[in-house]
Every structure is written in structure tokens, then in C-alpha cells.
Amino acid sequence: METHYPWDRLLWAVPEEEPNTISPMAAVEGRAALLLQPGEDAVIETVVVDDPGPNEVRVRITASGVCHTDLTVKNLRGNGMAFPIVLGHEGAGIVDAVGEGVTHLKPGDPVVIAYRAPCEQCPACRRGDPRRCYMALRPGPRVHRKADGALCSQVLRCGTFADYTVVHAKAAIKMPEAMPLDKACLIACGVVTGVGACMNTTPVWPGARVAVIGCGGVGLSVIQGARLAHARQIIAVDVNPVKLQWARDFGATDVVDARDGDPVAAVRALTEDGWDGGVEF
Ligand SMILES: [Zn+2]
Ligand SMILES: [Zn+2]
Known part of the structure; x- marks a missing residue:
């Protein structure tokens, strides 16, 4: 039997969305991965x-x-933060309130959480070096x-191993609607670390020859950064053939399996006189 839903009434009942409307708020509950004591899981x-x-x-x-820094916090017995500590700093999600x-975001916006939103006031920010903001x-x-009711610390001001978190509005970076958030979250730490290594830490110039030692999430992002910087040759070094294939997929021009002899000699052989820069992760 055909069912007739009152679509017209349903549509009528949906309020028109207004940008930047502050909706009535209330505290929410959710799960979180907490460190409760030094040395405990x-x-x-x-x-x-x-x-x-x-x-x-x-x-x-x-x-x-998942990033090694969270393990570091655990291994360093909280690294100076008060317990309990919400782990996680590479998150993405939907703005809830x-x-x-706050004028640049509204509930429903997809965002990636940046773990270091620059203050724009400290000496590092004032000299135009916001990545060193302290x-x-x-x-x-x-x-x-x-x-x-114990107040929880949030790793790197994020605390993303949780259903909900609150961050500074400048730390929430709006993403395109079409970007899958399970991929976008990787931008929050691994991708910016690797791409930033080529853009800021050790700027790669057009035509440079770069060796990338270790092709995990950060190393693959270094390869992408070197590619964006128009490196001429990007040599990926790893001991895992699967990762070396990923390295090719991400833009490496050559790969060296470090299990097959001396990797330094192999890189020298590929470049004749050595690489211009090496990045190890
Ligand atoms: Zn990280
Ligand atoms: Zn600053």
C-alpha cells in the first residue's frame, strides 16, 4: 500500500537556516579517552x-x-598537564555550537582542528613567524x-579522542563540504608537519633533489610538500615495499629499499653528487 507522507508540512516545519545564528546551547555528554594517572593506560x-x-x-x-605525540604525553607522565588528560590532537568534525x-563559523560547518592557533601578539607572531607562536x-x-566533575586537560589544546571538544574558534578551520573528514583530520598534524618541513623548516627550492628517509604519514607528506615546491628529484627511502609504492603514488621520482645494501650509496648513485636536502621521519 502506498504511504502518503505530509512532505509539504514537513518542509514547512523546517526553519530556514540563518548564518551565524547562535543557537540555544547546553552542555553535552560524550566519551573521551582519558589518562587518569601517570604511567597508567x-x-x-x-x-x-x-x-x-x-x-x-x-x-x-x-x-x-593517531600520532606519536599522544604516546609521548603518556610516556612523559602527562608532560606537565594536569590529570585527567583528554588525548588526541589530529581531529576533524562538525561544529556543534x-x-x-564567532562570526566565521556556524553549527553544521565541517572543520579540522589546528593544534596551534597563533596568538598574533607574542614576539614570534609579531615578527611574522606564527608557527613558532608560544x-x-x-x-x-x-x-x-x-x-x-574533575576538569580535564586537552592535549595540545585539542583533546580529539572524544565525542565532543571545545577549542578556540581560530583553531577550527572550515573545510569544503565534499572533503571526507576521516581524511581531512590527517591535515591537522601529519600533513602540516610534512608539507611544512618543505615549505618552512627546510624550504625546498624548485629543482632541488630531496631524499626522504622514512615514508610513514609524515614522510609521505614531505614527498607531497617537495612535489608542491617543484623539487626535481624526490628519493624515498624505506624498508617496507608497500610504503615505497605509496611513496611513488605520492610523487617520489625514485625509491630506495634500505634493506638492499647501503642506502646512502644508493642515493648518491641516483644523484651522482649527492642530494640537496634530506628529511628524516
Ligand atoms: Zn601529532
Ligand atoms: Zn603568538
Whole structure:
């Protein structure tokens, strides 16, 4: 039997979307991967995430990459942060609520979370070197463990191993609607680290010959950065044939399997007189 839905009434009932409307907010609950004590494994617990404050946004995390820095935080017994600590700093998701003063984002926007939003005030920012900002913008205290209300620290001001987080609005970078967020989240750390190595840390010039030693997520991003910088030759070095194939797919012009003899000699043989720059990850 054919069913007749009242589509016209449903459509009528949907309010027209207005940009930058601050919707009524309320704290939300979700899961988070927490470090509770130095030396202990992470546990999944329920946290309460408050409304975003002024110039903050709350993000419903849909994907988060895994990076060694989170393990470093654990191995360094919190690295100076107060426990409990929400792990994760390579996240992407959907803006859930925006705080007062936020005009460039609205609920529903897809975003990648940048772990270091430059303050634009410290000496590094003022000399035009925001990647060395040492007063990166951070949110207020918004994440609490539900069990006892304890305030949670957020790794690198992010805390993305969670259903929800609150970050500074400048740390939420709007993404194109069509970009899959499980890919976009990798931009938040691995991609900017690798591409940034070629753009900022050791600028690669057009025509340069670059050797990339280690072709994991960051190394593959170095290859992409070298390609964007118009390197003439990009030599990927690894011990894993699968990663060497990925390196070719990402733009390496030559590959060296370091298990097949002396990799330095192999790179020299490919370049005749040696490479112009090497990047090791
Ligand atoms: Zn990272
Ligand atoms: Zn700064």
C-alpha cells in the first residue's frame, strides 16, 4: 500500500537556516579517552563538555588520527598537564555550537582542528613567524569528567579522542563540504608537519633533489610538500615495499629499499653528487 507522507508540512516545519545564528546551547555528554594517572593506560570515560565561551566553538568529533605525540604525553607522565588528560590532537568534525563573537563559523560547518592557533601578539607572531607562536590560543576550561566533575586537560589544546571538544574558534578551520573528514583530520598534524618541513623548516627550492628517509604519514607528506615546491628529484627511502609504492603514488621520482645494501650509496648513485636536502621521519 502506498504511504502518503505530509512532505509539504514537513518542509514547512523546517526553519530556514540563518548564518551565524547562535543557537540555544547546553552542555553535552560524550566519551573521551582519558589518562587518569601517570604511567597508567588510557581509559574511556564519560565527560561533560560545556557550552563554548566567547571566541570558542564546540566540535562534534567525527574522526581523529593517531600520532606519536599522544604516546609521548603518556610516556612523559602527562608532560606537565594536569590529570585527567583528554588525548588526541589530529581531529576533524562538525561544529556543534559557537560562542559569542564567532562570526566565521556556524553549527553544521565541517572543520579540522589546528593544534596551534597563533596568538598574533607574542614576539614570534609579531615578527611574522606564527608557527613558532608560544602563546597558542586555548579554550577555557570546558571539559569535565562526569564521575567527579574533575576538569580535564586537552592535549595540545585539542583533546580529539572524544565525542565532543571545545577549542578556540581560530583553531577550527572550515573545510569544503565534499572533503571526507576521516581524511581531512590527517591535515591537522601529519600533513602540516610534512608539507611544512618543505615549505618552512627546510624550504625546498624548485629543482632541488630531496631524499626522504622514512615514508610513514609524515614522510609521505614531505614527498607531497617537495612535489608542491617543484623539487626535481624526490628519493624515498624505506624498508617496507608497500610504503615505497605509496611513496611513488605520492610523487617520489625514485625509491630506495634500505634493506638492499647501503642506502646512502644508493642515493648518491641516483644523484651522482649527492642530494640537496634530506628529511628524516
Ligand atoms: Zn601529532
Ligand atoms: Zn603568538
